[in-house]
Amino acid sequence: MLHLVTFSVRQALEGLWRNRVMSLAATVTMVMMLLLLSSLVIVLSGMQAGLSFVESKVEVRVELAEGVAQDRVDSLTAQLRSLPEVSDVIYVSKEQALADFTQQRIADGQPDLTDYIRNPFPNQMSVKLRDPRVSDQVMSVLDAERGPVVANVVEKQKDIDKLVSVTATLRTVGVAVLALVGLTVLLIVVNSIRMAVMSRSQEIEIMRLVGASDHFVRWPFIVEGLLVGLLGAAVTLTLLLLASGPISEVAKVIAGQVPVGFSQSLTFQVTSMVLIAGLGLGGVGAWISVRAYLRNAT
Amino acid sequence: MSDAASTGAARTPGMLLGAAPHRTAVLEPPGLPRDPSMSPGPTTRYQGPALMPPMPPLGPLLLAIRMDEVTKVYPNGKHAVEDIDLVVPEGDFVFLVGPSGAGKSTLIKLLVCDEEATTGTLEVAGHDLGTIKRGEIPKLRRQIGIVFQDFRLLPRKTVRENVAFALEVTGANRKQTRTTVDRLLGLVGLTGQADQRPGQLSGGEMQRAAIARAMVHDPRLVIADEPTGNLDPLISWEIIQLLLRINEMGTTVLMATHNAEVVTALRKRVVALEAGRIVRDEVGGYHRDYA
Numbered sequence: 227m228l229h230l231v232t233f234s235v236r237q238a239l240e241g242l243w244r245n246r247v248m249s250l251a252a253t254v255t256m257v258m259m260l261l262l263l264s265s266l267v268i269v270l271s272g273m274q275a276g277l278s279f280v281e282s283k284v285e286v287r288v289e290l291a292e293g294v295a296q297d298r299v300d301s302l303t304a305q306l307r308s309l310p311e312v313s314d315v316i317y318v319s320k321e322q323a324l325a326d327f328t329q330q331r332i333a334d335g336q337p338d339l340t341d342y343i344r345n346p347f348p349n350q351m352s353v354k355l356r357d358p359r360v361s362d363q364v365m366s367v368l369d370a371e372r373g374p375v376v377a378n379v380v381e382k383q384k385d386i387d388k389l390v391s392v393t394a395t396l397r398t399v400g401v402a403v404l405a406l407v408g409l410t411v412l413l414i415v416v417n418s419i420r421m422a423v424m425s426r427s428q429e430i431e432i433m434r435l436v437g438a439s440d441h442f443v444r445w446p447f448i449v450e451g452l453l454v455g456l457l458g459a460a461v462t463l464t465l466l467l468l469a470s471g472p473i474s475e476v477a478k479v480i481a482g483q484v485p486v487g488f489s490q491s492l493t494f495q496v497t498s499m500v501l502i503a504g505l506g507l508g509g510v511g512a513w514i515s516v517r518a519y520l521r522n523a524t
Numbered sequence: 525m526s527d528a529a530s531t532g533a534a535r536t537p538g539m540l541l542g543a544a545p546h547r548t549a550v551l552e553p554p555g556l557p558r559d560p561s562m563s564p565g566p567t568t569r570y571q572g573p574a575l576m577p578p579m580p581p582l583g584p585l586l587l588a589i590r591m592d593e594v595t596k597v598y599p600n601g602k603h604a605v606e607d608i609d610l611v612v613p614e615g616d617f618v619f620l621v622g623p624s625g626a627g628k629s630t631l632i633k634l635l636v637c638d639e640e641a642t643t644g645t646l647e648v649a650g651h652d653l654g655t656i657k658r659g660e661i662p663k664l665r666r667q668i669g670i671v672f673q674d675f676r677l678l679p680r681k682t683v684r685e686n687v688a689f690a691l692e693v694t695g696a697n698r699k700q701t702r703t704t705v706d707r708l709l710g711l712v713g714l715t716g717q718a719d720q721r722p723g724q725l726s727g728g729e730m731q732r733a734a735i736a737r738a739m740v741h742d743p744r745l746v747i748a749d750e751p752t753g754n755l756d757p758l759i760s761w762e763i764i765q766l767l768l769r770i771n772e773m774g775t776t777v778l779m780a781t782h783n784a785e786v787v788t789a790l791r792k793r794v795v796a797l798e799a800g801r802i803v804r805d806e807v808g809g810y811h812r813d814y815a
Contacts, residue, residue: 229695229697230695233692233693428676428678429678429689431676432676432678432689432690433689433693434662434665435636435665435670435676436665436666436689436690436693436694436737436740436741437662437663437664437665437666437667437694437741438662438693438694439659439662439694439695440658440659440662442693442694442695
């Protein structure tokens with residue numbers, strides 16, 4: 227068993243070197259494919275994180291008309307609370323809204339200008355939704371009260387819909403492109419291993435004649451495919467490691483407080499996916515190639 | 525040129541003489557001519573060694589090869605061999621002769637499981653090739669040493685590496701490989717050329733290296749397909765001497781050849797094929813004896 231392993235690794239390294247141009251081509255395409263895979267995973271997970279962050283902040287903000295009687299406000303609040311799609315309704319007075327705004331500006335390090343202006347905020351109601359995408363009943367209740375009570379409804383739903391559809395499209399297109407590139411890589415690995423097999427056909431014939439078991443014929447080539455995958459994964463991960471700092475910076479600048487970047491779980495996820503995809507494609511490609519050859523030559 | 529085979533023997537006499545024949549049923553002293561009167565009519569099949577002793581009490585007669593009505597039809601419809609009955613007891617030395625295309629190569633391919641017989645039963649070294657499992661084929665091939673006209677040595681490896689390769693790919697450990705390879709290089713007289721590559725060797729030396737490789741698993745049967753086809757007469761004799769020595773050590777040898785001079789001189793068993801059928805099976809020369 228140990229003998230088979232050392233024999234296979236030795237033969238595989240020899241084969242990689244003997245066929246180095248083809249091995250290089252296989253490794254480079256493998257790296258391209260793995261980079262595509264990992265950037266897709268990173269971008270999608272970033273968008274997913276952004277999406278759930280935005281969704282958690284989603285609410286329907288209701289701006290109330292000036293001088294509405296408190297009992298009208300209370301009855302609207304009760305009506306909204308009774309809806310199954312609403313989790314909570316919070317009343318925010320215009321003084322409170324201004325105070326929140328001021329606080330925000332101070333937190334952002336900007337000058338407090340509230341002394342110079344009249345409070346521009348109306349009294350408001352913040353309606354928290356259970357599912358940010360379901361707000362039909364809320365909207366119909368608010369529409370009924372529009373005018374005397376409700377001055378304006380600010381809904382962020384449209385923006386979210388856009389983000390969701392962009393994410394979904396990106397995922398579909400990404401997976402399709404990834405599948406095509408993956409297939410290309412597989413074919414290149416198959417071809418590269420086939421050439422390795424051909425260049426060693428004399429050796430294989432002698433091995434069969436002297437009674438080498440199929441394992442000794444097959445495994446050197448499968449190991450060769452696995453090595454191409456491993457090499458591709460290693461190069462890809464090195465490139466990602468070098469790029470991870472700048473990417474995180476850019477992500478922070480673009481997304482602000484949205485937590486995008488290389489979290490620990492994302493790093494683990496990307497590393498394992500790259501390794502599995504590389505080794506899998508290399509091993510499967512080699513296996514297909516060797517199997518086809520051995521079946522032809524009894 | 526010196527007789528390198530005997531030089532090799534002189535270097536390791538104890539090794540050769542000490543190598544006990546591992547067969548229990550060597551039924552005839554090798555090289556002993558049989559009584560010609562026992563040779564039956566021209567088309568009668570070989571019926572076993574002429575000096576057949578009573579059945580040995582310690583078990584059945586060991587056969588290296590038993591073919592019973594074996595026919596091979598290729599997918600293109602060509603009947604390569606037809607209705608072959610052939611029994612080779614262990615320890616025999618048999619020449620397989622016949623014109624090109626008579627079916628010698630097909631017969632050899634059938635014996636080493638490179639082709640499957642269309643009909644008939646075929647046993648080699650105790651394995652029934654009709655029912656043999658795919659995983660068992662390598663084990664069978666380790667009991668058969670094969671030698672070709674074109675040597676089939678790996679050009680990038682030295683003589684020693686070529687011989688060792690056959691052990692390496694069957695999972696032998698290094699120490700075992702080293703001693704076996706040294707012993708066999710001594711047997712074939714190539715100890716001095718062990719570190720040369722095939723390109724630096726003469727044809728006879730390459731064939732001796734190939735024979736050493738064929739012997740690495742201590743096979744019960746050596747099949748030589750035109751081993752002297754590329755060699756001049758003097759060197760051919762050296763190779764034949766080597767195969768005879770291997771036979772004397774107890775290994776069955778089946779040699780396909782066109783070398784009429786060798787076959788006629790040795791007076792061994794000759795199986796002649798023509799158009800896929802055995803037309804003669806008797807002790808004698810390359811051509812039919814009319815004595």
